[in-house]
Amino acid sequence: MTPFSYVRAADADAAVRHSGADAKYLGGGTNLVDLMRETIERPGTLVDVTGLSAGITETDGGGLLIGAAVRNTALAEHGLVRRRYPMLARAIVAGASPQIRNMATVAGNILQRTRCAYFYDRAGSRCNKRQPGRGCDAIDGFNRMHAILGASPSCVATHPSDMCVALAALDATVHVSSADGERRLPFADLHRLPGDAPDLDTVLLPGDLITAVELPPLALAERSTYRKVRDRSSYAFALVSVAAALSVENGTVTDVRLALGGVAHKPWRASKAEQALRGQPATEAAFRVAAAAELAAAEPLRDNTFKVELAQRTIVAVLGELAGVEVTGGGA
Template sequence: MDSISYERAADANGAVRAAQQPGSMYIGGGTNLLDLMKGGVTRPVRLIDITHISGLDSVATLPDGGLRIGALVRNSDAANHALVRERYPLLSQAFLAGASAQLRNMATVGGNLMQRTRCSYFYDTAFAQCNKRQPGSGCAALEGINRTHAILGASPQCIAVNPSDMNVALAALDAVVRVRGPSGERAVPIGEFHRLPGDRPDLDTTLQLGELITAIDLPPPLFSDHAHYLKVRDRASYAFALVSVAAALQMNGNTVTNARIALGGVAHKPWRANAAEQMLTGHPLDDATLRAAAAAAVSDARAQRDNAFKIELAQRAIVRAVNQAAGRSGGVV
């Protein structure tokens, strides 16, 4: 049995100081970290409990009209907060698509950002080959069962995907992650927070040693009228996405004046479909344009043996999610 020390942080600065000891990890809701510890995947030597730090469990309006969600806000509370539901329905829908009600009642927003991949080879230490667990050991998923793995942004070192629903919505909304570390505070755009695997798949984020997530900032709401989160999965609840789509639009009649599309279940990080957004923006929303945009979103996709279906599935999901966001009852599926 591993020896683990425990410390309850009284404030953010104290937590950051405590986390400078090698092997230290923060714990909030613990819904992912404890699983990893039980399976022997993660072996911290020190747990720093941040759940009693004042000010990290609130939701507040920002001066520019945006919203700040504290890192310790529970997923269920964020999903059902009046301001989130009214101004950022895309995010509320994404929260409610994740896990189960019981887990959402425990999981925190900051912890959701830090979710590690649910690749079965990463979670099962009986498989020695996992570059995410042991850099340089290989990737068992490349020759194994890879139905749920990445079709975009993967590398020969890792083909795992980011499992979070919340992260996909945040990517579409251009959220900013606020962190505090030994050198003070900094703001990290959500697109720069998570990493692609490259040759260091063991690093999921760009956080530095001891940095603590304190909040997520959302920009002023632009997409409260036309947004939809679609999650395609093997069963209706408590399952990770095969493909998910966060679609948010600004419309003038039938013309798209601004489009945001992000994909989940397809890459090591939430995947922003910039080419699809550009093809939709400034044009009337019709079936041909939407099909072309969906195809552009996966033009660089590379399938593994078992997941080629995801390329077609992602296109169909984009079409459906955008149609839903626009309030179109018809259109191709």
């Protein structure tokens, strides 16, 4: 491991003051420390931000403000989260292991990097995310776990988080602090698609610090869920996952939120499917049309063509569950 200095910040202002070009913020360390061991990340300074807010409070408007240092387990077990935003609680529990969830923080989960095997193989593989301009061995390599939406010739990696899929569906807002002050970002705009700069995971600037995540008051979210399809029942990343919330009145879809995991470089908001569903009957046929509309732009690789149908089936199955509609044509 490359030598580094360590600073513990008492609050956000102190953390930002210690940030620099070669500094990294340290929360639970469940991803960053692994990357440092592999010498993929080599910060000159670690700024410990576990002293940031670990509180979960109601906002004046009826939403929730979640501190950056809240542990994943605490968030998943919080009564208001479980009651008002069940998809979020279920998404978190579907991720990693209990031990990791006990350590991992909300901000750290958001900023974790891809688990693409080629990204981690520093000794033997080319990776534009790790070394811009080197090439991407995943494109012609073993790419069963890789992206089918929003990828580029530079990178086909997927974002690994379960929690972030739910946050994308819930229209969360990210609170950011920097030397220039504070600002807020729509969660859907935080992560980047790879384009020709896959080494840039988010739109955050050097020194930017996530201080909180805000969930809006969303009655729709009380009727929500999260489903993760994976190779084994625990401690496995998603092949495909779906976070969904659905409102149905008199048999018609009045509102819906959908996001997908395991299919793109960022948590994928399924806006085309949402648009296709609103005002339509809550039927299996309508769910299938909406799922097909979302996956029409998919560009699968040699080993992951199955993800297209798997994603469609999972969307239909989850919507059917929320609507109380029996899915007869197969689901995931």
